[in-house]
Amino acid sequence: MSELVLINVSGRDKPGLTSEITGIMGQYDVRILDIGQAVIHDHLTWGILAEIPDEANAPPVIRDLMFRLHALDLQVRFAPITVEEYQQWAAGRNRACYIVTLLSRDIKAEQIAKVSAITARHGLNIDNISRLSARPSLDPTENRIACVEFSVRGTPSDLQQLRGDFLHIAAEMNVDIAFQEDSIFRRNRRLVVFDMDSTLIEAEVIDELALEAGVGDQVAEITERAMQGELDFSQSFAERLALLKGLDESVLERIAARLKLTEGAEHLISRLKSLGYRTAILSGGFTYFARHLQQKLGIDYVYANELEIVDGKVTGEVSGQIVDGKRKAELLLEIADKEHISREQVIAVGDGANDLPMLSQAGLGVAFRAKPLVKESARHAISTLGLDAILYLIGFRESENH
Secondary structure, eight states: OOEEEEEEEEEEOOTTHHHHHHHHHHTTTOEEEEEEEEEETTEEEEEEEEEESSGGGHHHHHHHHHHHHHHTTOEEEEEEEOHHHHHHHHHHTTSOEEEEEEEESSOOHHHHHHHHHHHHHTTOEEEEEEEOSOOOOSOTTSOOOEEEEEEEESOOSOHHHHHHHHHHHHHHHTOEEEEEEOOTTTTOOOEEEEOTBTTTBSSOHHHHHHHHHTOHHHHHHHHHHHHTTSSOHHHHHHHHHHTTTTOBTHHHHHHHHHOOBOTTHHHHHHHHHHTTOEEEEEEEEEHHHHHHHHHHHTOSEEEEEEEEEETTEEEEEEESOOOOHHHHHHHHHHHHHHTTOOGGGEEEEEOSGGGHHHHHHSSEEEEESOOHHHHHHSSEEEOSSOGGGHHHHTTOOGGGOO
16 A cells, blocks of 8 residues: 655755655655745755555655755654545645735735735635745835735635725735736736826826916816716816817927836836737827827837817817727727737726726726725725736746846
């Protein structure tokens, strides 16, 4: 009869350890049922669940491993596993798998404690914890980005409550927590669509135009109410646009030149392009400024509102169909169809209430530095880091991000 043994090894990491350990096992035709390794600050934790085919061979294998690991100054522990225990464990591996991503400027023990407490309360067991971000600097003046990913298994009874619990502690601790199914689509996204104003750029362009026209306060108030979801976008857009009538077109170039990209935007899009992703701007703003960003960042598609100009003056109207929330969702699906990809392979990013339709259509919808209503309605939110934190949501590690 065979014997099942769990072998745990720990100590200072060095090259060749896996070869040494499995080489000894190979002499006894040991079957590997599971294997895992983690290294933290050059300290190794390594485990193998082994099936020793002949029960009589178990003592010699264990003896040989103990002698060799002792010589390598490593600690080892052996634990017998019953067939029933193994079968119960193996059956549990077939349960749904989810990814919990914790994003912060610094990862604190309290954050880990609260995230893991919520997963446990909802019947989810942690299989693995990985740091995706770079090893943090000890210099407090450096701009910090930290990300830890939890792979969990189980069947939560109330997904809405689970997401609500994560949203609550995220706000309480000023962190971001994403919860998503670990499906085939997670690392197989092919298209990312962005809102422009307050997402790719830090400004609301219509507010910048209003400042030049001397109606800044009036337009900014309407903009804020629209982004909060208090006003219908198309109606509020028409009201704001009318206030810009008579503005000289020369100010457009001046505004475009001073627009500031959002933290992480350039890095994110550069990385996405190198990986073969297609990108798009779907904006309720204006084509003039979206084209400016397209040239600067190398965006593939641009859909926005065409600001009507007659005799060098803004008329207070736009040409063609207004790109509102409904139209953004339609455009997302149209681009996906054109690129021959499923909507599950699309990432959508936006900050306002008019972005919710496209966020709901995407396989991964991200509310970025969004208004409270949008954060609560979207499945995922990023508020503490820059746009390039999206790379962590699709599983890229720090070594892959540069």
